[in-house]
Amino acid sequence: MSEGHRLAFAAAFFTQARSDWHVYQLLAATSGLPSCHSLHYLQAACEKLAKAYRLRDTGATVDDVTSRHTGFAKFVNAFLRSPTLVAEYHGLLARYRAVCSSSARFAREIEKLAPAIDRATSPENAEYPWLRGRAVLTPCEYGYPALSLLSEPGGRAFLRLIERAFREYGQVAIQ
């Protein structure tokens, strides 16, 4: 596949990610919906955003990025280590560490929401029922305790990081 196609895929992933992000925000604000639905779109937005950056900046091939659901947690680390972000936190090491730590934790939890990720140890996902012990559990009846904290300060810092990654796609590059 040509370089032009790779960059076209990066742009397309970004556009679709941003659309998923808007749907996440709509669903998160909608009363009476099980949280699996908003989390499904949050996971989709984050996965596609990471793919867009990877395709554009790292030379990864389209086959590489489309064949797996992982990569978002790595992307968050890479984004936080981008020269723009590092320069911004110069002299603010404690703040930088706190943001990195909470963002990495949420990124791992969101990555695990994809049904194909780590089904043996973390079968909880946002789409399909799963087996936990002897019980079959259903996404729309599950509480996702690790992600209910998205509305608390650490979670919102993570959501702002994602917002920023969307907004500064044209300015920030990852390595």
Add this chain to the structure above:
Amino acid sequence: MIRSKDDVAQELVRVHFSVEPALSRIYRIRSEREDEPGEPIKLLEVNANTVATGSIDTFTFAPTKEVPVPTVIAEVTPEEHKQLEEGKLRLPGGWSLQGAETFERPAA
């Protein structure tokens, strides 16, 4: 027991201060429609441990069992808060610090 919207807001403020040591101040924004059903609790939080975006973005959360009122929360870094005070940043539409209830971080 059904908690009032004010009780829920107070509890949110307390919890947010307790889980985030870098949170220094919370404004509870009140609108003209504050007493109407469905009007969310609106908080602006000053948090050194958040990521600057150069604007004041809101995140809306639907009611849950624990927080039975919709909430709209915006967060700023102390630097963005200063920019807001200097008029270099704008609050979301319909928000004003005039009439807002201000909560400072409780002394340890």
